[in-house]
Amino acid sequence: MSNVYDIIIIGGGPAGLSAGLYGSRSKLSVLVIEKGKFGGQATTTAELENYPGSIENCTGPALTERMKKQAEEFGTEFIKDEVVSVDFTSDIKKVLCKNGEYNAKAVIIATGAEPRLGGFEREIELRGRGVSYCATCDADFFEGLDVAVIGGGDSAITEAIYLTKFAESVTVIHRRDSLRAAKSLQEKAFNNPKIKFIWNSVVTCAKGDEILESLTVKNVVTGETSEISVNGVFVFVGLNPITSVFKGHINLNESGYIPTDENMRTNVEGVFAAGDVRVKSLRQVITAAADGAIAAVAAEEYINEKFNK
Amino acid sequence: MIEVNKDNFEAEVLNYKEKPVFVDYWGDKCETCKQLMPDVHKLEEKYGDKIKFCSLNTSQNRRLAIAQKVLGLPTMIVYVNGEKAEVLTPDKISSAADIEEMLKKF
Numbered sequence: 289m290s291n292v293y294d295i296i297i298i299g300g301g302p303a304g305l306s307a308g309l310y311g312s313r314s315k316l317s318v319l320v321i322e323k324g325k326f327g328g329q330a331t332t333t334a335e336l337e338n339y340p341g342s343i344e345n346c347t348g349p350a351l352t353e354r355m356k357k358q359a360e361e362f363g364t365e366f367i368k369d370e371v372v373s374v375d376f377t378s379d380i381k382k383v384l385c386k387n388g389e390y391n392a393k394a395v396i397i398a399t400g401a402e403p404r405l406g407g408f409e410r411e412i413e414l415r416g417r418g419v420s421y422c423a424t425c426d427a428d429f430f431e432g433l434d435v436a437v438i439g440g441g442d443s444a445i446t447e448a449i450y451l452t453k454f455a456e457s458v459t460v461i462h463r464r465d466s467l468r469a470a471k472s473l474q475e476k477a478f479n480n481p482k483i484k485f486i487w488n489s490v491v492t493c494a495k496g497d498e499i500l501e502s503l504t505v506k507n508v509v510t511g512e513t514s515e516i517s518v519n520g521v522f523v524f525v526g527l528n529p530i531t532s533v534f535k536g537h538i539n540l541n542e543s544g545y546i547p548t549d550e551n552m553r554t555n556v557e558g559v560f561a562a563g564d565v566r567v568k569s570l571r572q573v574i575t576a577a578a579d580g581a582i583a584a585v586a587a588e589e590y591i592n593e594k595f596n597k
Numbered sequence: 598m599i600e601v602n603k604d605n606f607e608a609e610v611l612n613y614k615e616k617p618v619f620v621d622y623w624g625d626k627c628e629t630c631k632q633l634m635p636d637v638h639k640l641e642e643k644y645g646d647k648i649k650f651c652s653l654n655t656s657q658n659r660r661l662a663i664a665q666k667v668l669g670l671p672t673m674i675v676y677v678n679g680e681k682a683e684v685l686t687p688d689k690i691s692s693a694a695d696i697e698e699m700l701k702k703f
Contacts, residue, residue, distance in 0.1 A: 323691060323692055324629070324632075324691050324692060325628055325629045325632045326632065327628060331628040331629070332628075334626075348628075349628045368636075368692065370691075370692060370694075386694070412688070415669065415686050415687065415688045416667070416668065416669030416670075416672050416686030416687045416688065417666055417667075417668050417669065417686065418668045418669075419669075420668075420669050420687075422669075422687075424626050424627075424628075425624070425626060425627045425628075425629065425630075425669070425670045425687070426668065426669050426670060427626070428624065428626065428655075428656055428659065429655065429659060429662065429663065429668050429669075431659065498666045499663070499666050499668055500668070519668070520668065
């Protein structure tokens with residue numbers, strides 16, 4: 289059998305990176321597998337003002353880059369590959385990727401979540417042509433232009449405020465009559481002259497010839513529809529867990545998230561989950577990092593009991 | 598990779614006829630773009646004889662990008678005889694393998 293790692297971590301966001309740090313600091317051999325970008329969703333956040341200690345100049349990319357470096361310094365290995373299937377039935381867990389197979393005594397699933405679609409007509413067709421899910425990536429295209437933000441939670445309002453640095457106007461379209469975002473964010477948004485609100489409304493259709501030109505907005509109370517002219521729309525209406533590859537191998541809840549106990553253990557021995565992919569009430573960088581630390585320590589204890597007796 | 602901008606885009610991309618031209622649209626704030634960059638350089642080593650490789654920093658060439666209907670990052674486009682032959686919008690790029698799939702068509 290090829291090299292067996294102590295821990296394989298699937299996913300290189302804050303949860304995976306923090307698990308890598310804790311695992312390799314305990315002198316375990318740790319491999320982090322990431323298919324897309326190290327840093328995960330955090331790399332799409334311009335300002336992480338709710339991560340303790342990140343008072344100034346703390347962008348998502350900068351913070352996660354430091355997390356990766358720190359784990360690397362303690363010996364965590366990193367590879368770019370995509371997991372296509374897993375076999376968790378034996379003591380040695382197998383992770384099959386596009387470019388190779390990897391084995392480990394324990395696996396930590398930290399695959400996270402991805403933005404949910406807004407669910408309006410022509411959304412897919414106009415992605416990258418005015419429809420965006422990443423304000424940090426795309427905001428500067430819209431300098432001096434009008435944009436809309438769909439959603440009313442922390443992400444939507446944080447990104448709406450960020451977009452005002454670029455756009456001429458930012459219209460927040462929310463399906464309820466009040467925001468879910470933290471009060472301090474709400475205050476900032478209400479006091480920002482560039483931000484307007486359309487309440488009790490959903491976007492039904494995007495229009496434009498090759499690039500976005502306008503949105504059809506429907507008031508869910510009155511049923512009335514209207515058109516607003518915008519060049520960009522940023523969709524922040526929640527997340528979907530990235531767990532399809534684990535279906536049938538571990539328990540998932542009805543939404544696809546992974547239930548764990550407080551030590552991040554899944555229903556399968558030796559398989560742990562950390563971060564946004566887990567059933568939990570608060571999905572933030574800080575809670576992902578905490579999950580990663582707990583999962584790595586729990587995995588270490590499991591390995592000691594199972595393999596080192 | 599040839600760095601293209603508003604001054605040389607026409608000559609290097611639109612009026613270039615010898616082989617297909619691949620343009621990597623990226624930006625200063627796009628982490629995905631930056632993480633893909635080393636892989637794109639590797640693709641150039643592999644496909645560079647058949648396809649011309651260019652990159653365009655949209656942060657510095659916003660109007661040019663919008664004129665090419667690029668409003669999201671990363672976006673990868675292959676031009677043939679100055680016309681868009683293949684476009685990969687951000688949602689279709691999860692790793693360099695997706696870009697390679699597109700390049701294999703030429």
